[in-house]
Amino acid sequence: MSVWTIDGTIESADEGRSGWAQMIYRSIVVREADGETAEHRKLVAKQDMRALIAPGLSGRFYFYKAGDQKGIYAVRAASGEELLAFPNFATWIYAICFFVSLPIFLLNWSEDGLFNLFTLTPLVATVIGAVMLPIQLMARSQAIAQFEADAGFTPDAEHAPDQ
DSSP states (O other), X not given: OEEEEEEEEEEEEEEEEEETTEXXXXXXXXXXXXXXXXXXXXXXXXXXXXXXXXXXXXXXXXEEEETTXXXXXXXXXXXXXXXXXXXXHHHHHHXXXXXXXXXXXXXXXXXXXXXXXXXXXXXXXXXXXXXXXXHHHHHHHHHHHHHHHTTTOOOOTTTSOOO
C-alpha cells in the first residue's frame, strides 16, 4: 500500500460508475507542476469529491493504492478549499467477509469436521477478509496521517503549472 501527492491542475476527469457513497473515475488527467501530464485510470473516490475533482482545479491531490484498489482521497485546492474523504466501501466489504464468514465457517466445520463446499466457501471469504481488511485499514491511517502532516501546505501560483 502506498500514498502519494501530485501538485498540478486537473485537465480532465472522466466519471464512470457511481453508487452508494463512492464513484469510480475512468481517468483523471493531471498536468503536474513541472509541466508533465499524467493520466490516472480507474480511481475510486467518495461522492463528496465530485464537486472538487473538475477540470481547471489547481492544487495538491492525494492518491492511495491498497491491494488492487487505487483512489483519490483528498484535495487541497489553490483556492483554499480542502477535503479529506477516504473511500471506505471496500473496507466494509472486507470486514463483512471476515466477521460474517468466520462464524459460518466455524459452525459448519464443527458440525461434521469435514471440508466441503459449505465449509470451504466461508473459509475462502474469511481468508480474503483477514488479508485485505488490515491492508485497507493501514492505507486509511497512512492517508489520514499524510493529509494531517501536510496541513501547513497551501497550494499557490508558485506550485501551479504554467497555463
